[in-house]
Amino acid sequence: MTQDPYEILGVSRDADADEIKKAYRKLARQLHPDVNPDPETQERFKDVSRAYEVLSDPGKRAAYDRGGDAFSQGFGAGQGFSFTDIMDAFFGGGAPGAGQSRGPRSRARRGQDALIRLDVELAEAAFGVTRDLKVDTALRCEACEGEGTAPGTKPVACETCHGQGEVAVVQRSFLGEIRTLRPCAACRGYGSVIPDPCRECSGDGRVRSRRTLTVKIPAGVDHGTRVQLTGQGEVGPGGGPAGDLYVEIHVEPHPTFTRHGSDLHTTVSLPMTAAALGTKLTLPLLEADLPASADSDSETVTTYDLEVRPGTQSGSEQVIRGFGVPSLRGGRGDLVVSISVDTPTRLDPRQEELLRELAAIRGEESPDGQNQAPHKSMFGRLRDAFQG
Ligand SMILES: [Zn+2]
Ligand SMILES: [Zn+2]
Numbered sequence: 001m002t003q004d005p006y007e008i009l010g011v012s013r014d015a016d017a018d019e020i021k022k023a024y025r026k027l028a029r030q031l032h033p034d035v036n037p038d039p040e041t042q043e044r045f046k047d048v049s050r051a052y053e054v055l056s057d058p059g060k061r062a063a064y065d066r067g068g069d070a071f072s073q074g075f076g077a078g079q080g081f082s083f084t085d086i087m088d089a090f091f092g093g094g095a096p097g098a099g100q101s102r103g104p105r106s107r108a109r110r111g112q113d114a115l116i117r118l119d120v121e122l123a124e125a126a127f128g129v130t131r132d133l134k135v136d137t138a139l140r141c142e143a144c145e146g147e148g149t150a151p152g153t154k155p156v157a158c159e160t161c162h163g164q165g166e167v168a169v170v171q172r173s174f175l176g177e178i179r180t181l182r183p184c185a186a187c188r189g190y191g192s193v194i195p196d197p198c199r200e201c202s203g204d205g206r207v208r209s210r211r212t213l214t215v216k217i218p219a220g221v222d223h224g225t226r227v228q229l230t231g232q233g234e235v236g237p238g239g240g241p242a243g244d245l246y247v248e249i250h251v252e253p254h255p256t257f258t259r260h261g262s263d264l265h266t267t268v269s270l271p272m273t274a275a276a277l278g279t280k281l282t283l284p285l286l287e288a289d290l291p292a293s294a295d296s297d298s299e300t301v302t303t304y305d306l307e308v309r310p311g312t313q314s315g316s317e318q319v320i321r322g323f324g325v326p327s328l329r330g331g332r333g334d335l336v337v338s339i340s341v342d343t344p345t346r347l348d349p350r351q352e353e354l355l356r357e358l359a360a361i362r363g364e365e366s367p368d369g370q371n372q373a374p375h376k377s378m379f380g381r382l383r384d385a386f387q388g
Helices: 005-009 017-031 039-055 058-065 083-091 122-127 272-277 349-361 378-386
Strands: 114-120 129-140 166-173 176-183 206-217 226-229 245-251 258-260 263-271 279-284 303-308 317-320 335-342
Touching: 005 017, 005 039, 017 039, 039 058, 058 226, 114 122, 114 129, 114 206, 122 129, 122 245, 129 245, 206 226, 206 245, 263 272, 263 279, 272 335, 303 317, 303 335
Parallel strands: 114 245, 263 335
Antiparallel strands: 129 206, 166 176, 226 245, 258 263, 279 303, 317 335
């Protein structure tokens, strides 16, 4: 059974909130215990609900993307959801008629979370980088200090609900009269109205603006990682607290290195003679992409002296421990170097003569084609070992 919430909901890792909600909604319809009460379906429904719980919450999703355990925190196993929870998830809470007296609601609400994308190079993702980001966002209106009222004025109590923010509605039903409280339409539940809204923000308490933010991207982030910046999202209406800003990392492909988790892979080509005789190579590391740092107290190593043993085969791999990508959890992956042996082309007469002579000495003038087991790289063998 997979523990990956993306897999459980059947969405891709870069699915947006809408796709996630749609996927959940579809599954919840099929699997809801009210529809399909058999135990196996209920288990799946719980898994689906838990996956949605993680992916619909940008904070939990970011924690999971960073490599956290999706279901470890704040969510007991097998809790299940009521149908009202599901309605709340789709319609933003407050199913009609659920009316309990709550009194006037505050104008101040938490601002929305925001998501922006940041393109970085492989070395920047691996070793961390500090960037200035321009963000379009909602900031607190300074003219009214977020209150939404014109200078020198105040909100006044709503006449319709007498400041209660809600009005009683009486309905007749076969159970008799049902009295429910509904948010007051005149003041939209606030209990007060702003007679003279602030001119700068039209009473919203915030204005749109572009600002520059210096963001520190930690070493070890990967493509699709979301870095959470608490309180850097949009300011809420009515002077409410700001939401969070999520910076989604997009890593540009590198010309020579590819990343597999915290390992780096690269291919080095060698002349046939060097592969046969053995040699020493100076291999540029990913660190070579880093800008030369001004503080010279920590010298960055940018090359690695790789020993190539005599008789090295094309397709063989050498693993250089600890020269991969630093992990967000500490430690560092490995650098896997694949050797590609170049067979010489366009031989001049002298070279051809020498090679023919070598072939004659080695008895290789007329080799017979022999079937062989497919060549397996070390990683292929490891993979096979793990898959049993
Ligand atoms: Zn204002
Ligand atoms: Zn009212």
